[in-house]
Amino acid sequence: MSTRTRRLPVLIALALCIGLIGASCTKNNDAFQAATFINDSRAASGLPSLQFDQRLIDKAQAWAEVMAANGSVSHSNLSDGTGSGWRRLGENVGFAYSVEEAHRLFMASSSHRGSILSRNYTKFGTGVAVSGGKYYVVQVFGA
Secondary structure, eight states, X not given: OOHHHHHHHHHHHHHHHHHHHHHHTSSSHHHHHHHHHHHHHHHHTTOOOOEEOHHHHHHHHHHHHHHHHHTOOOOOOTTXXXXXXXXXXXXXXXXXXXXXXXXXXXXXXXXXXHHHTOTTOOEEEEEEEEETTEEEEEEEEEO
């Protein structure tokens, strides 16, 4: 067996592990995609990436599921479910027909874009729930 032939299974396994690690940082692949869009937008603006925080991930996913169940969009009470010790918390909520569309809509809104590109946040969590073809997206930011 050549070195090239032996390397292919290792590369495939590595790619799968990276995908699983990324997805484990959020509750589902849609939420991971939403998180990737956030950090890609920050990088494009010369800003550091936000770091995942499990409390914010849990909060974002739980609220996305509430919105999807209700079929409506509203802000949550940010102090519920985020734990203590935060100096600052923020939240973007919305729905669209894809995660990519939701991100485009957030970036087109000055207040939502401001949260995504804020230097005041260092951590975040994203949640996505789908109902009736709509993607309910929640982004929770903290510092």
